[in-house]
Amino acid sequence: MAIGVKVLKRPERQVSYVRATLKGMALTFKHMFEPKVTLQYPEQKSSADWSISQRWRGTHRMLTDEQGRSKCVACGLCPQICPSNCIKLVPGEDEEGNRYPLIYEIDEFRCIFCGYCQEVCPEEAIHMGVHFENSEYTRGRFVYDLERLHAQTHPVSTLWDPSDPRGQ
Amino acid sequence: MADDLVNVTIDGMTLAVPKGTTIIEAAKQAGVLVPHYCYHPSLPSPAVCRMCLVEVEKAPKLMPACATAVAEGQVVHVSSEIAKKAREGVLEFLLINHPLDCPICDQSGECELQDYVFQEGRAGTRYKEYAKRYNPVEDFGQDILYVPNRCILCTRCVRFMDDVAHTPILNVSERGDRAYIGISEEQRLDHPWAGNVVDLCPVGSLLSKDFLHKARAWDLDKTPSVCPGCTQGCNISIDTRDDVVVRIRPRPNLEVNRHFICDYGRLNYRWMNRGDRIEAPLIRENGRHVATDWDTALARLEQVLRGASGSAVILASGRASVESLGLVRRLVDGFTVTAAVQVPLGEEAPLAGIPNLALRRERAPNLAGAELLGYTRHWEAATREAMAAAVVMVLDADLAPADAAALAAAPGLVVVLGSVVPESLENAALVLPVTTMAEENGTYVNRDRRLQRYQQAKSQPGMARPAWWIAGEVLAGPGPSADAPSTAAEAFELLGERWPVFAGLTYADLGFTGRALVAGPAGVAAGEGAAR
Numbered sequence: 001m002a003i004g005v006k007v008l009k010r011p012e013r014q015v016s017y018v019r020a021t022l023k024g025m026a027l028t029f030k031h032m033f034e035p036k037v038t039l040q041y042p043e044q045k046s047s048a049d050w051s052i053s054q055r056w057r058g059t060h061r062m063l064t065d066e067q068g069r070s071k072c073v074a075c076g077l078c079p080q081i082c083p084s085n086c087i088k089l090v091p092g093e094d095e096e097g098n099r100y101p102l103i104y105e106i107d108e109f110r111c112i113f114c115g116y117c118q119e120v121c122p123e124e125a126i127h128m129g130v131h132f133e134n135s136e137y138t139r140g141r142f143v144y145d146l147e148r149l150h151a152q153t154h155p156v157s158t159l160w161d162p163s164d165p166r167g168q
Numbered sequence: 169m170a171d172d173l174v175n176v177t178i179d180g181m182t183l184a185v186p187k188g189t190t191i192i193e194a195a196k197q198a199g200v201l202v203p204h205y206c207y208h209p210s211l212p213s214p215a216v217c218r219m220c221l222v223e224v225e226k227a228p229k230l231m232p233a234c235a236t237a238v239a240e241g242q243v244v245h246v247s248s249e250i251a252k253k254a255r256e257g258v259l260e261f262l263l264i265n266h267p268l269d270c271p272i273c274d275q276s277g278e279c280e281l282q283d284y285v286f287q288e289g290r291a292g293t294r295y296k297e298y299a300k301r302y303n304p305v306e307d308f309g310q311d312i313l314y315v316p317n318r319c320i321l322c323t324r325c326v327r328f329m330d331d332v333a334h335t336p337i338l339n340v341s342e343r344g345d346r347a348y349i350g351i352s353e354e355q356r357l358d359h360p361w362a363g364n365v366v367d368l369c370p371v372g373s374l375l376s377k378d379f380l381h382k383a384r385a386w387d388l389d390k391t392p393s394v395c396p397g398c399t400q401g402c403n404i405s406i407d408t409r410d411d412v413v414v415r416i417r418p419r420p421n422l423e424v425n426r427h428f429i430c431d432y433g434r435l436n437y438r439w440m441n442r443g444d445r446i447e448a449p450l451i452r453e454n455g456r457h458v459a460t461d462w463d464t465a466l467a468r469l470e471q472v473l474r475g476a477s478g479s480a481v482i483l484a485s486g487r488a489s490v491e492s493l494g495l496v497r498r499l500v501d502g503f504t505v506t507a508a509v510q511v512p513l514g515e516e517a518p519l520a521g522i523p524n525l526a527l528r529r530e531r532a533p534n535l536a537g538a539e540l541l542g543y544t545r546h547w548e549a550a551t552r553e554a555m556a557a558a559v560v561m562v563l564d565a566d567l568a569p570a571d572a573a574a575l576a577a578a579p580g581l582v583v584v585l586g587s588v589v590p591e592s593l594e595n596a597a598l599v600l601p602v603t604t605m606a607e608e609n610g611t612y613v614n615r616d617r618r619l620q621r622y623q624q625a626k627s628q629p630g631m632a633r634p635a636w637w638i639a640g641e642v643l644a645g646p647g648p649s650a651d652a653p654s655t656a657a658e659a660f661e662l663l664g665e666r667w668p669v670f671a672g673l674t675y676a677d678l679g680f681t682g683r684a685l686v687a688g689p690a691g692v693a694a695g696e697g698a699a700r
């Protein structure tokens with residue numbers, strides 16, 4: 001024997017796993033009688049004591065006026081403020097001489113969901129959405145054009161209000 | 169000399185200025201901007217806007233800085249409590265009727281009302297219960313819209329038309345809060361220099377239809393340049409957005425154009441955005457043009473020039489720079505050369521109130537420069553000459569169909585240095601893509617022999633290079649060479665050897681307002697760009 005190994009003799013009680021296993025099982029069984037926190041997504045999307053925050057910043061939505069036209073006046077502030085440069089805007093003029101966006105596209109892949117576009121918008125046109133289910137079959141579908149932004153129906157974000165920091 | 173100077177103290181800085189200077193100009197020299205609307209250095213001061221009121225010690229009340237001359241020992245406070253309060257009051261009055269439509273206003277971002285309200289205006293209004301005045305938008309003329317709601321009645325446009333254009337068709341109609349800028353009955357704002365009222369307007373009341381909704385002021389990249397419209401050589405700023413020229417505005421140069429440019433020059437930018445550009449050098453092989461790289465094309469050009477002898481003709485565009493004209497001319501030094509520059513003619517349109525300022529008949533910005541470099545304006549003679557020449561160099565000239573057809577039958581070698589694809593020059597041995605003046609650095613000499621620089625405003629398409637680069641590479645011989653100029657400044661310095669009028673001058677001497685050339689060995693005028 002090259003190395004001397006010291007073998008300790010321990011009492012059976014200390015080395016048995018039976019006790020530890022029973023302890024763990026007890027904890028597991030205890031949870032069966034506690035209130036359940038699991039949400040059965042996707043069948044169930046919110047519950048009485050949990051829902052997505054009103055301040056959630058998800059994929060965008062463009063609001064429209066009574067005639068169904070975009071509220072956007074193509075002022076150019078959102079592409080300017082956008083830190084990830086994901087908004088493409090080309091302004092134009094409609095038949096009544098009003099300024100409106102000819103092209104308005106948001107690349108949701110590039111977007112970092114900071115919410116600056118909603119915050120800067122003087123017309124309250126572009127909004128972050130309270131929405132998180134964004135899967136698509138093609139990558140191209142993630143560039144939301146004006147039509148797509150109009151068609152979104154999910155609620156819009158309230159963002160963070162400095163005068164009401166806790167949202168009460 | 170000392171008698172003509174007076175000492176004034178402006179916001180704690182004492183400086184000596186010539187007698188008769190207004191406080192606003194003296195403050196500018198002291199580095200203090202006095203907020204103002206009606207004042208403009210190229211227009212008379214009526215002191216109507218009351219924005220530039222400043223506190224002058226020992227004066228009984230606030231004085232308008234634009235109409236008060238400085239006096240010995242005067243102490244002026246621009247940002248004292250009382251002056252600020254006065255300006256806040258003026259701004260509050262202006263905003264009673266000014267709509268808050270900055271998001272859709274073209275002036276937003278370069279609006280003086282916006283700037284000053286942000287700087288020192290009130291945060292809110294005290295006139296909530298009154299509706300703002302409303303008048304519909306009026307169409308004033310060819311390129312000008314008038315939005316009366318936004319007007320702050322500074323009357324700069326009225327004074328421009330009265331005192332500078334000498335065409336008094338604008339006026340202030342009505343009185344009090346109903347006042348607006350009126351246009352004489354049956355009249356249109358179609359004066360060839362009328363576009364300047366758009367630049368003069370401190371707010372978005374007078375708008376250019378051409379620029380309407382095209383871009384926001386903060387999206388624009390502004391490049392100092394020289395107008396390629398005529399021999400006057402007005403200083404301009406080329407405003408681009410995403411590499412597309414969207415407008416041209418005047419750039420102040422008191423020696424040439426003061427603060428103005430004509431509408432012809434203002435709208436003469438569409439050709440800069442042309443899409444049908446040559447993007448690669450083309451050489452003629454087996455009867456058709458084939459795209460190639462620069463090494464091959466330059467070697468071919470050298471071979472062509474070495475192989476020919478006799479006479480050469482250069483047909484150059486009037487928009488070619490001094491550098492390009494000079495080096496292309498040197499390229500054919502071994503030949504008997506006839507060089508002509510194309511001078512399109514138009515109608516002369518003077519701006520009556522400014523001496524020596526007009527849209528000139530000769531619509532070639534570098535005509536004087538070309539003549540200094542040995543080019544003539546005898547285009548017809550040169551095109552006739554080309555029919556017998558051994559080498560014909562076409563430098564971005566806009567050939568008339570007849571000329572092009574004639575050249576296509578020319579027996580000599582035709583080399584085209586062009587920006588757009590030539591229609592009928594199938595027999596050209598070489599077609600080399602060159603940049604336009606918007607895509608390169610260079611200089612022009614205006615009709616008063618003032619040498620002025622322009623800068624690159626947008627990127628060059630494909631492999632296009634300035635013509636001076638092509639000529640410089642060939643002159644320096646085959647292969648990479650340190651002698652070939654790599655910047656326009658170096659190309660310019662090469663000209664001095666051959667044309668003494670440019671000797672000893674560098675780009676650094678020119679600054680951004682240029683300097684007058686004088687004939688003779690000295691080559692340099694003594695006084696440079698000093699304000700009148």
